[in-house]
Amino acid sequence: MRKYKGYLLDLDGTVYKGGKPFPEAVEFVQTLNKLSIPYLFVTNNSTTSPGNVAARLTKLGIPCENSQVLTSSLAAASYIKERSVKQSAYIIGEEGLKEILEKHDIREEEEEPGFVVVGLDRSLTYKKLEKACLAIRAGAHFLSTNQDAVLPTEQGLSPGNGAISAAITTATGKNPVFIGKPESIMIEQAQKKINLEKEEIVLIGDNYDTDILAGIRAGVDTIHVNTGVTTTKEVSDKEIQPTYKISSLSEWLL
Amino acid sequence: MRKYKGYLLDLDGTVYKGGKPFPEAVEFVQTLNKLSIPYLFVTNNSTTSPGNVAARLTKLGIPCENSQVLTSSLAAASYIKERSVKQSAYIIGEEGLKEILEKHDIREEEEEPGFVVVGLDRSLTYKKLEKACLAIRAGAHFLSTNQDAVLPTEQGLSPGNGAISAAITTATGKNPVFIGKPESIMIEQAQKKINLEKEEIVLIGDNYDTDILAGIRAGVDTIHVNTGVTTTKEVSDKEIQPTYKISSLSEWLL
Structure with missing residues (x-):
């Protein structure tokens, strides 16, 4: 288990499910916040704004500023601006x-x-x-x-x-x-936004085919959690493995 | 040039184009009608009824009864009824x-x-x-x-x-x-409807990738006309050739 300087987190299936937060995820993000370890939420959702996501998370007890949310819409806007x-x-x-x-x-x-x-x-x-x-x-x-x-x-x-x-x-x-996961574009933007080297950050997600693949393609370490779409067993059958496989965020020590 | 007992005709690019009939196509169908050689119009169009197609053709001087039109919608209905x-x-x-x-x-x-x-x-x-x-x-x-x-x-x-x-x-x-061309379903239904053997009928069309392929897949002879989507030159480059390639229907003798 490595110490990372920054964390990228998926939302649905990783931090909450069906609107209910995972208690271990709440605690995990609160600890990141307390230790002043930078983190970003990275979501494929294009229909809502970073502000709405941040407000929802805050309400669930998960500390989050607007600037800590990267949606696929925001990433699309950045992609256009760069061209x-x-x-x-x-x-x-x-x-x-x-x-x-x-x-x-x-x-x-x-x-x-x-x-x-x-x-x-x-x-x-x-x-x-x-x-x-x-x-x-x-x-x-x-x-x-x-x-x-x-x-x-x-x-x-x-x-x-x-x-x-x-x-x-x-x-x-x-x-x-x-723009979204499993492509690497959004992860690369998240890396710039969090202002750390690729080797210093890790992406946490539940879905192998979006989250984990996006991390692999972007050359960023990945942590798979068994709380959402892809089970740990299913992940074990994949050719390219995430850097870590854990049951839930309670297993990850900061 | 073989004599066929029945004819299946595509519409757009074969009989008319942009609403205007090809004079040689009008004459061709009038001759079929005069000689009492059975013929059917076979169209991928699903948005209009056989009655509307027949009325439009009749107005253009092309003799056509409702029962001589097979649309992909009608073919879909027949497909369902058979199951x-x-x-x-x-x-x-x-x-x-x-x-x-x-x-x-x-x-x-x-x-x-x-x-x-x-x-x-x-x-x-x-x-x-x-x-x-x-x-x-x-x-x-x-x-x-x-x-x-x-x-x-x-x-x-x-x-x-x-x-x-x-x-x-x-x-x-x-x-x-x-249901529609280039699949064979509609051609097989047309064959039953015209009540002749596959060897006795021929399909005439301008589009290699829909008309001609459908005939080939259904095991029916095909005549390509150079009046629509695919040119004779483009057809010549295809691996499987239509039975005949002609410039326009004026070349085909009944």
Whole structure:
């Protein structure tokens, strides 16, 4: 068990589940906070703002400032800002995505935007898909906040943003740049934000196919917790292993 | 040049283009009609009814009864009727699809339908995608009228039914049974409908990747016309060749 200088934490399945926090996760983050060890929450969720996430965590007893949250929407905005491409976007997505792009002076444009940015949109229509496809065919760069195929809801597994993106890929023949986990983009941004070397930080998550893979691809150490999507047993069968496998955060000594 | 007892004809790019009929196609079908040689129009279009197609063709001077049109919607209805599965469907699609399923006593059902049938739907919403995915996960058979990735419109290339189907495939992990060309299902149904042996009929079309491939897969002879999507030159580069390649229907002697 190494000592790390900074921690990146997934949310759902790692810190809470179905809105209920894991007591050991609450204690873990409180300890990080007390010891002044930097940490960031890194989530594929594109529909809510860092402020909303921070408020929710604080309410659950998990200390968190707005600046300690990196959503896939915020990461998409940063990705766009770093590029010398027309700073406008046709957006498929909900308020969390639209707000953050606006806040970064990336204006909405339908006809000839620099980017098409696609996030989960529960108000998706054919017209929106059509506008996105036409803009991509006209030369817009195609970004997608994440490739999650499904969205777990009370009714079951609803279509995730990966499904919306697949429709656009089929109609345009273009694959998007995926911002969220398991791609490395968001982890690399988190590393810059936390201002530490890759070797000094570790990513904690429950989902092998998003969290752990993202860490592996970004070249960051990983800790798998057995409190969410992928079980420790399932992880043991994977070709590339996380750096550590633990049952829950109570096992990790700071 | 063989004499065939029956003809299957594609519509767009074969008989007309952009609403304008090819004079040689008008003459060709008029001759078929005069000689009492059976013929059927076979179209991937799922949004309109055989009656509407027949009325449009008649108006263009192309003799056509309702019973001489096989749309992918009608073929989907026949496919369902032939199966001993609950005769109900959750439908993503436009009036042409809904009408034809209703006419075949396949009732609309959201919760536990026997089938999910997906056709082009320019009023698609997230809710519709969600209902389709939940029904498929609950065990419904997944049918799609066709896999056309794009829909040519005045604005450019809009998303086709293949794009809508891809979203559902991504969210459910299930591939649909595609009814339309280039799959063989619709051609096999056309053969039964025209009531001739496979060896006695020929399929005429302009699009190698839909029309000609469908004929090849169904084991029916094919005639490629150079009046639409795929050029004769492009067809010449394909590994499996159509039975005949002609410039236009004026070259084919009945």
